[in-house]
Amino acid sequence: MTPSSSATHEVLNQSPPFEDVDLFGLDKSLAEAVAANGGAAAEKELSEFGQHWGSADMAARGRFANENTPKLRTFDARGNRRDEVEFHPAYHELMARSAHAGVHNSTWSAEGKPAGGAAEVVRAAKFYMAAQVETGHLCPITMTRASVAALAAQPDLLAKTMPVIGTRSYDPTFAPWPTKRGMTLGMGMTEKQGGTDVRSNMTRAERDGDAYRISGHKWFMSAPMCDAFLVLAQADEGLTCFFMPRFVPDGSVNAIQFQRLKDKLGNRSNASSEVEFAGAYAMRVGDEGKGIRTIIQMVQLTRQDCAIASAGLMRSGLAHALHHARYRSVFQKHLADQPLMQAVLADMALHVEASIALVMRLCRSFDRAPHDLNEAAFMRLLTPAIKYWVCKSAPGFLYEAMECLGGNGYVEEGILARHYRESPVNAIWEGSGNVMCLDVLRALSREAEAASAVLQGLAEGARGLPGAADAVALIGKAFRRPDSERVARLAVEKLALLAAAAALNKVSPHHAELFASTRLAENHASMYGAVELGNDDIRGLMQRALP
Ligand SMILES: Cc1cc2nc3c(=O)[nH]c(=O)nc-3n(C[C@H](O)[C@H](O)[C@H](O)COP(=O)(O)OP(=O)(O)OC[C@H]3O[C@@H](n4cnc5c(N)ncnc54)[C@H](O)[C@@H]3O)c2cc1C
Numbered sequence: 001m002t003p004s005s006s007a008t009h010e011v012l013n014q015s016p017p018f019e020d021v022d023l024f025g026l027d028k029s030l031a032e033a034v035a036a037n038g039g040a041a042a043e044k045e046l047s048e049f050g051q052h053w054g055s056a057d058m059a060a061r062g063r064f065a066n067e068n069t070p071k072l073r074t075f076d077a078r079g080n081r082r083d084e085v086e087f088h089p090a091y092h093e094l095m096a097r098s099a100h101a102g103v104h105n106s107t108w109s110a111e112g113k114p115a116g117g118a119a120e121v122v123r124a125a126k127f128y129m130a131a132q133v134e135t136g137h138l139c140p141i142t143m144t145r146a147s148v149a150a151l152a153a154q155p156d157l158l159a160k161t162m163p164v165i166g167t168r169s170y171d172p173t174f175a176p177w178p179t180k181r182g183m184t185l186g187m188g189m190t191e192k193q194g195g196t197d198v199r200s201n202m203t204r205a206e207r208d209g210d211a212y213r214i215s216g217h218k219w220f221m222s223a224p225m226c227d228a229f230l231v232l233a234q235a236d237e238g239l240t241c242f243f244m245p246r247f248v249p250d251g252s253v254n255a256i257q258f259q260r261l262k263d264k265l266g267n268r269s270n271a272s273s274e275v276e277f278a279g280a281y282a283m284r285v286g287d288e289g290k291g292i293r294t295i296i297q298m299v300q301l302t303r304q305d306c307a308i309a310s311a312g313l314m315r316s317g318l319a320h321a322l323h324h325a326r327y328r329s330v331f332q333k334h335l336a337d338q339p340l341m342q343a344v345l346a347d348m349a350l351h352v353e354a355s356i357a358l359v360m361r362l363c364r365s366f367d368r369a370p371h372d373l374n375e376a377a378f379m380r381l382l383t384p385a386i387k388y389w390v391c392k393s394a395p396g397f398l399y400e401a402m403e404c405l406g407g408n409g410y411v412e413e414g415i416l417a418r419h420y421r422e423s424p425v426n427a428i429w430e431g432s433g434n435v436m437c438l439d440v441l442r443a444l445s446r447e448a449e450a451a452s453a454v455l456q457g458l459a460e461g462a463r464g465l466p467g468a469a470d471a472v473a474l475i476g477k478a479f480r481r482p483d484s485e486r487v488a489r490l491a492v493e494k495l496a497l498l499a500a501a502a503a504l505n506k507v508s509p510h511h512a513e514l515f516a517s518t519r520l521a522e523n524h525a526s527m528y529g530a531v532e533l534g535n536d537d538i539r540g541l542m543q544r545a546l547p
Contacts, residue, residue: 024050
């Protein structure tokens with residue numbers, strides 16, 4: 001009997017696993033978007049990363065880390081508090097691989113300044129590929145990278161932590177951070193009475209010499225085995241950002257008491273805790289009363305990563321759907337040759353094409369913002385708009401990708417069920433959909449001139465594309481309305497679509513034309529495949545998406 005046979009029949013007409021693939025080499029849209037945004041020189045580095053992360057070995061680690069979810073050990077056998085979370089070894093291996101490739105720190109110099117060049121674009125390409133394999137572990141990876149932007153408000157603390165954050169070692173030992181080979185950082189803002197409205201935080205901070213003692217709770221605090229957390233609490237002068245390490249300077253464990261871990265829809269390899277601070281030791285980051293201004297620097301970067309990860313999840317969905325459709329025959333013909341399935345796959349490929357071009361264009365603005373005011377304005381206005389559109393489009397996209405695999409798509413052995421369950425979280429955390437729209441409105445009202453220059457730049461970039469001029473007019477009109485909140489979702493979506501068309505125009509003008517004609521000139525139908533593309537375009541899009 002062959003391994004592919006059972007007692008009653010031979011297994012036929014099933015697609016082989018989509019494993020041991022080169023996630024970079026197979027992805028023309030990614031390579032071109034990276035090159036168009038300044039990252040061409042990193043091709044070899046990204047190719048090595050893509051081959052490694054596309055291996056069957058890494059896929060297995062992703063599966064193990066999600067099947068064997070983290071466990072909270074609140075007490076030891078004698079009743080002493082432990083407050084430790086245990087992870088499967090596969091989770092630690094994923095963390096080590098991401099850290100080794102600098103996904104948690106490569107956008108910073110050794111001193112914690114922006115690394116410059118195309119560091120954001122290159123790191124984003126790695127984040128995009130890693131998200132195709134396992135997304136849960138990317139939570140502490142993204143928070144560690146982003147925390148540096150907030151720590152910049154406290155230069156003495158940044159100078160002390162940077163030598164440990166800046167290594168490419170992952171050190172999971174439960175020990176004081178100054179003694180470790182590498183460290184990870186998390187973030188605690190959300191409380192029971194308010195997540196969006198952090199001003200309602202009730203957690204209190206009392207001065208204790210040069211440090212503070214924090215008392216209160218956080219309703220969501222992910223990656224609880226991080227070595228330190230940036231936490232918001234009310235000090236005398238108002239809401240303030242604090243650095244709260246797992247150990248106090250005398251070497252004892254800090255009073256950070258985990259209550260339970262959340263039982264989540266997805267994101268299962270990542271632990272998300274409910275936590276009490278019982279007079280926990282912390283150091284101030286930035287001025288008292290300036291907590292939101294300090295931590296928003298971190299949140300801007302985690303929002304960027306939400307969009308990159310969602311684009312990565314969609315890319316993975318598309319690649320699995322195309323791969324399956326090329327092997328699976330129905331009515332004596334491969335699915336990939338059936339006109340109706342082609343219409344679905346090509347339309348999905350167009351969505352991914354635009355998403356990755358858009359996300360990489362955003363990352364270029366992060367690379368350039370420190371030296372270019374226009375790029376800083378682009379980054380400010382477009383980060384929430386892109387997080388809104390890319391992240392909110394992912395669940396619907398992944399549902400369609402899953403359906404391309406039929407019943408197999410719905411089953412946990414495959415990765416698409418996991419991707420589907422994972423996808424909504426990127427739209428919810430780091431500012432949910434409406435909050436992103438309100439943030440776009442805030443940028444428009446507070447930095448009106450800079451925002452209008454960005455809009456003009458997008459109009460230039462998309463000039464001549466079908467529907468672009470009307471979209472520019474609609475956006476301008478909607479945002480000028482006194483009741484702009486009522487139309488904010490419509491206007492923010494149009495803004496993201498316009499930016500996507502402009503970004504794709506730089507990478508592949510023909511695809512920008514197709515994207516604009518199906519998304520800007522007319523409203524895209526609610527289902528993929530309900531647009532009319534020519535035969536050559538359909539074949540071209542499918543071939544380009546997965547050679
Ligand atoms: C898996 C997971 C992990 C998380 N990890 C962390 C973590 O590590 N650290 C942390 O601090 N938080 C974490 N969070 C919390 C997350 O950031 C919040 O859930 C999120 O910011 C929303 O806050 P909320 O749940 O309080 O909802 P609310 O603030 O009550 O919002 C509910 C809804 O109302 C909408 N809304 C809010 N204001 C307005 C308005 N003015 N007009 C119109 N609509 C509005 C929002 O868009 C949202 O859809 C995590 C959440 C999840 C799901």
